[in-house]
Amino acid sequence: MRNGRLTPEEVVERFTERLGADILETRVQERREGIKKNPNYNIWIDLNRDALKPAIEALIEIHYPHLSVIAGSDLGETIRLLYHFTIYYGTPAGEYTVTLAVDLPKGDLTIPTISDLIPGAVFTEREKQEFFGITVLDIPDGRRLFLPEDFPQGVYPWRKDETGVPDSMVNKLWASKRPTDRPAPPAEEKEACELETGEEVEKPGSTGVEEEPK
């Protein structure tokens, strides 16, 4: 305890005590920042989906959390959601980032809303819904946020599988007004040279000197 604050290890302990087997993996990363090399702690916690809300409740009990964003990435079989929090917000050089990660299998892309605990989270949840095709259960406002109104249903721009953006939707700006009747460039593309030791470096210099008198 420093000034009534928990150490990062104690924060992790708090989670493992409360949630037990639902915590899959924890990691505390220490980084040094500034001239004084103040330590900066990043806490990463992998959870089961059911433990997400209890985990956030536990986080709220530790300190008023600041939710930066819910990040997401398509990992192929699963979609991983990362809830990026900061606690001890406003303490100079004493903030911890706490990242709660949940893996959702592609067959069952549902996650409970956290907007009853953190009302501002509804925006980032709406974004995850439209960009990943995730269903956020009990979301108070499930409308689209960023995508245009006429965007086709069933296309999720951040997905890397067949539900991602098809090539036909990409308006190729670089091809606009590009001339198609230009002749092919006269010089063929050079083959990638393989660097040999020593000899190769000397060659260009020596040939250059010989050619100059001409």
Add this chain to the structure above:
Amino acid sequence: MKLTRSFNRSLWAFHFNSGSCNGCEIEIVAAITPRYDPERFGIKLVGTPRHADVLVITGPVVKKMKDRLLRVYAQMPEPKVVMCVGTCGISGGVFYDSYNLEGPVDEVIPVDVYVPGCPPRPEAIIHGVVKALEKLERIQGGGR
């Protein structure tokens, strides 16, 4: 460049962001700082297209901004010159594979001056404004 009599007022520009990443905005702001000080020639940014001679567009045209861009263009008084600042408005730039773009700027409204670069330097933007000024003079019938 010699200013002709036909150019009897200051050149006012209106800056329109049609989905830029803000890189070009930073360079436009850099171009109007005291280091270059184009305002000594009367060149400045104004807050409404109704007062502007030049429309400075940055960024590719995203879907939701297309209608707004057309409206802003229609609000400008004649004679008007359109300047496209940055690679995005010319060929998509870093947004080349985006699903949300309505083509380069010159497919939405006619463009007179292109300033390439990602982002272009302030000198290039000022050079583009000078080119726009020359074009404006030509439209107005001066510079003969």
